[in-house]
Amino acid sequence: MIGLALIGGMAGFLLKRDLGLERILLGGGGLALLFAQTWWRKQDWRFGKAGLSALLFAVLLTLFYGSPVRTSFDSRWAVHTAMSFARGHWGDLSEYMPILEKEQLYAIEYAKSRPHTLFPIGVSLLSVPAMAVVSMVHPTFNEGLRYAIPVGFEGLLAAIYGSLIGVLFYWVVFGRFNSHYVALAATLVLCFCTSVWSTATRGLWQHAPVVLMFVVAMILLLEARRRSSIIQYLGLPLAMSFISRPSAAVGVAIFSLYVLIFYRRWFVRYVAWSLLLAVPWITYNVLTYDALFPPYYVTTYQPQWSISDALLGNLVSPARGLFIYSPILLLALPGFLVSLRERSDRALHVTFAAIIVAHWLVVSRLGNPWWGGHSYGPRFMTDILPFLVYFVAFCLRPSGRPSGWTKGNAWH
Amino acid sequence: VALAGVVLLLAGVSFLMHAQGALNWAPYTWNFEPVNVDGAPMRLWNWRDPQFARGPWITPEHKSLLNLTGGVVPADVKLYDSGMVVRFQAGSCLDPSVLRSGWSGLETWGVWSDGPEAQVMLDPKPALGGTGDLLLLLRATAFVSPRHPRQIVDVLVNDTRVALWTFNHGDGHLERRVRLPAAVVKFPLAVTFQLPNSVSPAQLGGSADRRRLGIGLATLRLVPVS
Numbered sequence: 001m002i003g004l005a006l007i008g009g010m011a012g013f014l015l016k017r018d019l020g021l022e023r024i025l026l027g028g029g030g031l032a033l034l035f036a037q038t039w040w041r042k043q044d045w046r047f048g049k050a051g052l053s054a055l056l057f058a059v060l061l062t063l064f065y066g067s068p069v070r071t072s073f074d075s076r077w078a079v080h081t082a083m084s085f086a087r088g089h090w091g092d093l094s095e096y097m098p099i100l101e102k103e104q105l106y107a108i109e110y111a112k113s114r115p116h117t118l119f120p121i122g123v124s125l126l127s128v129p130a131m132a133v134v135s136m137v138h139p140t141f142n143e144g145l146r147y148a149i150p151v152g153f154e155g156l157l158a159a160i161y162g163s164l165i166g167v168l169f170y171w172v173v174f175g176r177f178n179s180h181y182v183a184l185a186a187t188l189v190l191c192f193c194t195s196v197w198s199t200a201t202r203g204l205w206q207h208a209p210v211v212l213m214f215v216v217a218m219i220l221l222l223e224a225r226r227r228s229s230i231i232q233y234l235g236l237p238l239a240m241s242f243i244s245r246p247s248a249a250v251g252v253a254i255f256s257l258y259v260l261i262f263y264r265r266w267f268v269r270y271v272a273w274s275l276l277l278a279v280p281w282i283t284y285n286v287l288t289y290d291a292l293f294p295p296y297y298v299t300t301y302q303p304q305w306s307i308s309d310a311l312l313g314n315l316v317s318p319a320r321g322l323f324i325y326s327p328i329l330l331l332a333l334p335g336f337l338v339s340l341r342e343r344s345d346r347a348l349h350v351t352f353a354a355i356i357v358a359h360w361l362v363v364s365r366l367g368n369p370w371w372g373g374h375s376y377g378p379r380f381m382t383d384i385l386p387f388l389v390y391f392v393a394f395c396l397r398p399s400g401r402p403s404g405w406t407k408g409n410a411w412h
Numbered sequence: 413v414a415l416a417g418v419v420l421l422l423a424g425v426s427f428l429m430h431a432q433g434a435l436n437w438a439p440y441t442w443n444f445e446p447v448n449v450d451g452a453p454m455r456l457w458n459w460r461d462p463q464f465a466r467g468p469w470i471t472p473e474h475k476s477l478l479n480l481t482g483g484v485v486p487a488d489v490k491l492y493d494s495g496m497v498v499r500f501q502a503g504s505c506l507d508p509s510v511l512r513s514g515w516s517g518l519e520t521w522g523v524w525s526d527g528p529e530a531q532v533m534l535d536p537k538p539a540l541g542g543t544g545d546l547l548l549l550l551r552a553t554a555f556v557s558p559r560h561p562r563q564i565v566d567v568l569v570n571d572t573r574v575a576l577w578t579f580n581h582g583d584g585h586l587e588r589r590v591r592l593p594a595a596v597v598k599f600p601l602a603v604t605f606q607l608p609n610s611v612s613p614a615q616l617g618g619s620a621d622r623r624r625l626g627i628g629l630a631t632l633r634l635v636p637v638s
Binding site: 067068069071101102104188189192193194195197198199201202305313317318319320324325326327328329330331369371373374375376377395396 | 434
């Protein structure tokens, strides 16, 4: 009860200047915490998987949205772009010229004489349904967008993505270890001991959708161990991750190789599902930029730093070091070694590890600059956090507990 | 037990690290203080000033969820496209009669006032006739420098004082807004800027420019208030 009161008090402090919806969120979060405490104490909850997911979602949403820092820097046009798509303007931001001019056309590029965001459109495409909802709730929302950057609303959307990441990751770990304790511990590590909290949920940067898509991919990959046909759908989240951020190409390439080697029978369908998103996106690029890829994806430059500096910096720099900001991730290495003992999942675990290493190499070489500009902590390493924390989970099991794969029965 | 202790310790440190980034604005000032990290990347390795240790606590401005305009535009104001826009940049096809008196030549960014008073004359009646109150929106700057850190601008519309603006050193271009009551809106509309402490760069030293600079206009809009 004391812990509950402390968390409630902290949330209340964070939201002391609030609006109606924030009160509802706070209330919902408090109720969720109450349910959680009852469940932990009595162990006889009757809400089922959906109930637990809803509860976890509500708690995470409250804490993510209640955290007051908002970093609407590079992401400032994400909501405007989403609304442009929702209104059928295909990313054309001309309608929002007053605020574009006020922001001195920051991160705006002109394509065929029309202003567009410089950054990838993935996060905005994912947010289009939210634009429809907010337009119904708040009819003058679009009018307001012409003169302002909706920092609060952007924070809410980022918190929603972060909460989805947490809930889905919970079921990834639970499906692997068949333990609510391990799943909850790993989820808390991912959500509050990494840049998911300090970067991905602070604004609509490109990281939250990539992490979300990678977690969806993990669910499909683990479920495919039991039902191989499901691997074909892996193409969808991976295509979406690339539309959200070009560095996701690392994951796309390595996972594609994995599917080609271990699920060759489904590879053509896997490619076909990915084309379902890739073809409209490429068509959009051709119509908008007269090119297969947007300029952001093909910009070339000469790095002004040494690759060794970047490689080391992304791990141990006092400003951007992954293991400085999240020392809990040091456990990923022993966790990976433990995971290799299980022959049945060894290839998958090696695939996860290959993505981690390749991503680290790529962002150190191609990140511009490698420290990710104005941000907090190891921003560029955010995308691979689900894989790292997955390995950390191997060190979170109570000692002596068997670690065998549950053949999916935990999910069903 | 020892392993659990290590895990808890690592998790606790990680939690505090990211709490700094999610709850406290102070670490974000590290990006540009004392100098911009993008221009001085050696700071990334400075253990005497690590980003995570920045303090004291700075509570971020709590941006409300749906009040998109952050209080800049009054709640009852709705802006329309039908308002006229005047651009003061060189090559913008500006009607010369708009800059009635007290202005220098058009430049690529806009136009400087030259003297203690400058006046703009507008006649947007066809677009705005019979609409009652108007909102005057100016994208403007002022001549300010470390040696002349403040510029005061008295705004009069048809000889009625409607606003007193202050521009401070470091403000850059700002969007200034003033609501014009229907009682003062008579066309043509004379907008006068009184600039009591306008000064020439030459007077401040270090420049041969003898224009007495005060306010600089980039754009002006008049829109009806519904």
